[in-house]
Amino acid sequence: MKDIGIAPSILAADFGYLMRDIKAIEKNADCLHIDVMDGHYVNNISFGIPVIQSIRKYTDMKFFTHLMITNPGQYIKVFAESGSDNITFHVECSEDPDALIEEIKSMGKSAGIAVHPDTPIEDVFPFIGKVDIILVMTVYPGFGGQGYLDISDERLRKLRKAIDDQNADTVIAVDGGVTEDNIKHIYDAGARLFVAGSSVFHAEDPEKAIDELKRCATLS
Numbered sequence: 001m002k003d004i005g006i007a008p009s010i011l012a013a014d015f016g017y018l019m020r021d022i023k024a025i026e027k028n029a030d031c032l033h034i035d036v037m038d039g040h041y042v043n044n045i046s047f048g049i050p051v052i053q054s055i056r057k058y059t060d061m062k063f064f065t066h067l068m069i070t071n072p073g074q075y076i077k078v079f080a081e082s083g084s085d086n087i088t089f090h091v092e093c094s095e096d097p098d099a100l101i102e103e104i105k106s107m108g109k110s111a112g113i114a115v116h117p118d119t120p121i122e123d124v125f126p127f128i129g130k131v132d133i134i135l136v137m138t139v140y141p142g143f144g145g146q147g148y149l150d151i152s153d154e155r156l157r158k159l160r161k162a163i164d165d166q167n168a169d170t171v172i173a174v175d176g177g178v179t180e181d182n183i184k185h186i187y188d189a190g191a192r193l194f195v196a197g198s199s200v201f202h203a204e205d206p207e208k209a210i211d212e213l214k215r216c217a218t219l220s
Contacts, residue, residue, distance in 0.1 A: 003192050004187065004194070004217050006030055006200070007031045007194065008033060008196055008200040009196065009197035010032060010035075010197075010201075012200070012202060018051075022055060024207065025200060025201075025207060028206075029061065029200075029210055031062035031064045032063055032064065033197075034051075034052060034066065035068060036066065036079075038069040038070060040070045041069055042141045044143055049078055052079070052084065053082045062085040063083055063085045065079055065087050066114060066175065067087065068141050068142070071093070072093055072094060077103075084109060086109060087104045087110075090114045090116065091113050091115050091127075092115075097127060101127065110132040110133065111132055112131050112134065114134075114136075117149055121159055125159075125162050128162055128166050129169070133170065133171045134173065135174070135175055136159065138176040139175070141175075145197070146177055147177045148176060148178065148186070153189045163190075172193070174186055178194045178199060180199070180216045183213055184219055186217075187217040187218065194213065194217070196209075196210075
């Protein structure tokens with residue numbers, strides 16, 4: 001369905017039945033979004049390497065690992081070895097993003113760079129074409145269930161234009177507050193990969209919720 005992907009975030013899953021919830025979205029989701037939080041960069045602690053290693057044994061889904069941690073360079077190797085397919089780190093958390101991008105790619109993984117809502121969107125422009133994904137935070141990172149920040153629309157449009165101007169293949173992903181009601185205007189602003197937590201895992205039928213998000217995004 002056009003060029004759109006849905007990445008359910010396990011932050012919204014029931015950790016008492018984590019593999020049950022992952023299996024429920026396995027066929028329809030494009031990848032699994034894994035939010036790693038260290039309690040420093042964001043005011044929350046989620047989970048880490050042991051969880052990724054554990055679920056890796058039971059699913060072939062692509063793992064989109066989002067490092068919301070202050071020292072991502074220390075952990076690139078272990079997250080790659082744990083089963084991540086994409087490793088995305090925050091531009092605010094690295095003094096040498098180019099080096100981290102090279103390290104991620106040297107391990108055969110796709111690389112992404114994320115940007116906080118308060119960081120100028122222009123800060124990620126130098127990495128267009130270097131990374132596979134630019135992840136635009138559309139809520140303040142750290143907790144699920146937040147509403148989409150309206151300031152994100154203009155940020156996405158600026159980034160979309162910059163990518164198109166360079167004729168680059170970098171995918172714009174968004175993380176936070178994505179629902180059936182707003183996904184179309186986010187898509188129209190330029191996003192193509194949508195992280196969705198509550199709107200998928202809290203739905204009565206998560207597979208149908210994914211299909212409905214894709215349908216809503218591409219309505220004419």
